[in-house]
Amino acid sequence: MSVQLPPATEPAPGPIPPGEADGRTAKARTSRLRLTVRRFARNRLALFGLFLLVLLFLGAYGGPFLTKWDYQQHDFLNFLSSPSGDHWWGTTQGGVDLFALTMRGLQKSLIIGLLVGVLSTFLSATVGAFAAYFGGWTDRVLMWIVDLLLVMPSFLIVAVLSPSFRGSTWLVFVVLLGAFSWMITGRVVRSMTFTLKDREFVKAAKYMGVPAPVIIFRHILPSMASMLIIDTVIQVGAAVIGESSLSYFGFGVQAPDVSLGTVIADNTTNASTYPWLFFFPAGCLVLIGLSISFVGDGLRDALDPNAAGAKARSHRKKSGKKQQPKRAPSATAAAVPAQTPDAQETAS
């Protein structure tokens, strides 16, 4: 799974080159990449977010090796004991070491978040681009499905379906979460594709006989790579919260598996008297969300300097008023990706 990590969290090597690979020189590519990295690094909050995220990953996968306790092991001498040198974060009612348990839950929450983020962005990009590129009935049918999925109460549907994947793998859960979180971005991709499809490079490819799917995946989608990258990051955050919410009621990750949601749910009954049972896992959950929104914000500013993000604005102001008029023509195009990430949060 760690293979999946770089594209979703860092602007670096992964996703940008494909966008630039066509028709631009290698020099232009490195310079834009370097520019993005530099802009990102200038944003202290974003760097801090990235640092936190890396730390969480290291903790989730390295943490269990640091402690002698296993998340399935019961310490029968310590029930509900408070944090100590022996049990760093205390123990649960069943005498399970909370640190080991939380790290295990953190692993699952992070993986599910990542997979759902990638899946839902892929879905929204594909559906949105195909709908707009082909237009006509394809567009109508696909957009009707989008409307329908938006009307359907997603929490209810996933919860209702949860008994049918009890006992099977948690990957089913990933697919379900992904299936209900792509619609709003899908609409944004669609409207962006509408403007892109009349551009010369798309028309040229079309009249050279390049098949439509190739045009979409090689020419259209890479042109909105920055928006898609940002969206993936935001979706990861939304998915982590969505996953934990469903798991909290027992509709998500099932028994042998542990996620932060189930860890918190199992321990809320004792939360008032033994607050650490709540604060450690909940704190991890909040840290994931915080770090992801910091990284997402930094990425948005770094990749899309025209976006209406707050930080981008400050750079504009600093660089003088000359740049203000420049914004006008691209204002609509830039405003769209800037608003998606926020819109996603409501969807969750």
Add this chain to the structure above:
Amino acid sequence: MGRYLLRRLANYLVLVVVAAALTYFLAGLSLNPRAKFEGRNPPLPASSITKTLDEYNMNPDTPILSRFGHWAEDVVHGDLGKTIEGDDVNDDFGRRVGVSTRLLLLATIVGSLGGIAVGAYGAIRQYRLFDRFSTLASFFVLAMPVFVIGVALKIGATALNDGSQTIKVLGEYDPQYAGQWNFDALVNRAQHMLLPALTLIIMQVALYSRYQRSTMLDVLGSDFLRTARAKGLRRRKALVKHGLRTAILPVVPLLVYNIVLLFTGATFTEKTFGWHGMGELLVDSIQKQDVNSVATVGLFTAVLVLIAGLLSDLLYAALDPRVRVR
């Protein structure tokens, strides 16, 4: 404008019907009401279980299409069927909508006005102390699932109470005040309402203020605001009348959708604080394998989306003169 709205309405209606039907099919196929009866002690004879299930139109052995036809016919006649306990879903539904309304009314008003105020003020005083603090705080809140906020507030209240019962953490009112509306009962209700309302308000202020801040920032640099100031309007008046009014527009659909959908979306708040509203029904009905109640929640949510869609179209038209001209 009228024709446009009518077409939207027709489209929404079809969507509602399809969404409600799909929810019913999914619930009917995936839930197992029989298990609810089989676990009883003393055990019930299989024939009587089947009879009860048939009576409630929940027998998994009846073909789903026939069950759905039965359900749809009843719903069209205003009957939502029986719950798994044998009560009318209608009564339960009515009671729960009342509970949710009482919880949400105040919380949404305070939450949305607060969110707009915080966001707009933060934008005007960009990068000042207030803005930095509110931005960081809303990031923090948005990183938390609702149940985390709820439980954290609960823990905080327990610590604050210190053994007394000033802030109540469970239920809508104490049982002895049931059905009463005198002063004591109202105080009691207020004590119960504090925490869940606070949870909802915190969530909403955090969410709306982010949007409001970014739209307000867009407006602040605009020419028409400078014109308004140039023609001699006071700063405050220009900001409120020309700035805020324009900046609220893009936030309106979001506000409407969120507020309307809170009716079933306040699940975590209602569950955490033991309010028996619609949100609680969403979780409870699934856990009880109560097909008819699940279907009701699905139908209700779909109708809410319809209402929200129309309401936001209408509100948008009312607030934005440009839409009316078209």
